[in-house]
Amino acid sequence: QVQLQESGPGLVKPSETLSLTCTVSGGSISGYYWSWIRQSPGKGLEWIGYIYYSGSTNYNPSLESRVAISVDTSKNQFSLKLSSVTAADTAVYYCARVGCGGGNCMYFDYWGQGTLVTVSS
């Protein structure tokens, strides 16, 4: 059973960079797309971006200028960096595996438990 676990600081100061890591266990990171999604009371669920195990990425256009997602296959991990954060970036951040069934892809079939990141001084 694939399991995902987010880790990183729960508090980030305004204008700084939010950094989170997702560790995948119970399966290989290879062969799949992996994604970050966040959920805040004001904006609901918001897709941030995804990365293929080979390193190619695709980001939400609304966040693209501030987002970077990377992958480390040797550690079975992928990471999120979101720069120049403001209070509007306060949310629960989830990592997830992108599912693909019969050529129908880009839904999310495995999720981490989520981690709350608060942006505050």
Add this chain to the structure above:
Amino acid sequence: EIVLTQSPGTLSLSAGERATLSCRASQSVSSSYLAWYQQKPGQAPRLLIYGVSSRATGIPDRFSGSGSGTDFTLTISRLEPEDFAVYYCQQYGSSLTFGGGTKVEIK
């Protein structure tokens, strides 16, 4: 960006009743790229349906999805106590966006 509007915002029903949840897209969702998720308090969303009508692994057959184009429906044929939760639709035909959710609460 495709905007997904879910209705109603809240659905008050009793166990054993049928639940019908709507997800309407601002433009046509291509190639049946629509999924549904269930979320309970303090938990991550759980995939129920992908490709409009395909149930994810382990999802009971009381959950079914239908629709095409801009109008999609999640039906729960007979509500069980564990089905009271918030449900989200997601499209992945053009970028990836989620609906605002429908809360199914106990009447």
